């Protein structure tokens with residue numbers, strides 16, 4: 001560019017930007033916009049009331065927001081539709097599924113444009129060379145995909161080169177770091193081990209991880225005590241990135257578990273993101289108010305605590321989680337050995353029956369998947385129903401499924417009132433706690449939780465439009481600007497010039513989830529267009545085949 005031209009353009013940009021930056025940005029850009037989205041009801045993600053406006057996109061950026069923007073090669077008519085920043089799923093289990101189905105259909109069709117993976121203490125590495133080798137073989141056999149990474153940084157680079165539909169950020173999992181350094185046993189780390197674990201967390205964050213996650217109801221992550229968690233979380237101090245926790249307990253010891261999560265933030269000096277807040281079991285439903293008060297008081301006390309929530313009264317986890325954590329110490333084989341040990345049966349059975357009683361009955365537990373096809377008859381069925389049908393004791397049936405391969409469960413344990421209360425609370429952020437699945441192919445098996453297909457549309461349809469639990473602009477903020485701020489995605493989550501062009505256009509009168517507990521493999525309806533990094537991945541509710549998703553790094557440094 002000639003020097004004079006450069007000066008003229010630089011002066012023009014500076015001059016007009018000072019007059020009306022939002023409206024004129026598109027008009028003064030060196031390039032004409034590639035796409036103009038016309039006459040949508042624009043929710044900018046901040047929680048502000050919507051305005052009718054055009055939005056211009058040039059390359060991978062939003063370059064204009066305002067009335068009657070100049071034309072572009074591609075124009076989309078959004079009359080009657082809402083336009084929001086693409087949704088950011090702050091607690092997602094989309095990790096390896098992207099290697100299987102890069103189109104991420106069940107998430108794209110919810111309007112999700114960024115997945116925050118590495119949840120519940122479980123991330124893609126760090127792995128040893130042996131672990132990498134065994135996973136590599138498994139993936140090559142099962143999906144024909146060749147893995148060549150061993151940690152979160154490598155995973156992000158791998159995803160970046162893969163060509164996927166969604167953006168992906170990832171936390172580093174405290175449980176995975178522990179497993180890597182210490183193995184599966186229930187013991188405290190030696191000082192050297194702790195040092196190595198802290199170094200792994202620090203390295204992951206330097207490589208782009210957007211926080212540290214823990215899963216304290218799982219093994220071996222749950223063998224960590226408060227001191228260990230504070231030490232690991234301290235690797236985040238000064239970055240602004242959060243410690244996100246699936247807490248040690250979500251039912252009878254919920255309040256103590258919330259205190260522990262907050263104390264990690266307090267002692268390490270980092271934000272705390274409580275994962276999928278819930279009060280499980282009718283006898284614990286009263287705890288919703290006290291638990292919110294504990295979080296509010298922590299904030300008043302200087303701890304930056306928030307929580308996420310998914311819009312369902314049932315949770316989903318492994319069937320083995322019906323058993324106390326001591327029973328799962330030492331890995332799968334040790335667990336199965338204990339299940340077969342007659343001397344341990346009274347203690348184990350007592351604990352499981354109490355857990356099931358707290359949920360309601362054996363029919364509060366639905367088998368979502370079984371690892372062995374020989375147990376396919378159990379998929380999608382309630383344990384109580386199944387046991388009486390087969391003339392078997394439900395506890396024996398559960399043990400049989402677990403010893404013959406294991407599987408997943410859906411537990412009906414929460415109250416509708418509490419789900420609504422959490423969603424409406426100013427500190428909540430919406431999540432799915434699910435993965436990108438599909439209605440066809442290898443990701444269409446079993447009877448997974450409907451949240452994998454419906455979480456975000458369910459909030460906008462059921463809780464906003466039908467139950468009027470919170471205003472639409474508030475719900476959108478909890479899916480966009482709030483999670484972006486939380487995990488350091490400074491240029492996502494808002495509609496404004498200069499922000500990344502991740503956008504979703506939906507019909508606020510028709511958006512709805514269609515997935516049910518019996519038939520979860522159904523895409524949501526009412527999502528018209530989804531744009532990721534300036535390219536349409538869904539147009540008129542059809543997959544365009546574009547795969548513009550990138551790996552995103554969590555960073556509190558604002559580069560704009």
Ligand SMILES: [Zn+2]
Nearest residue numbers: 120246275276
């Ligand atoms: Zn979890």
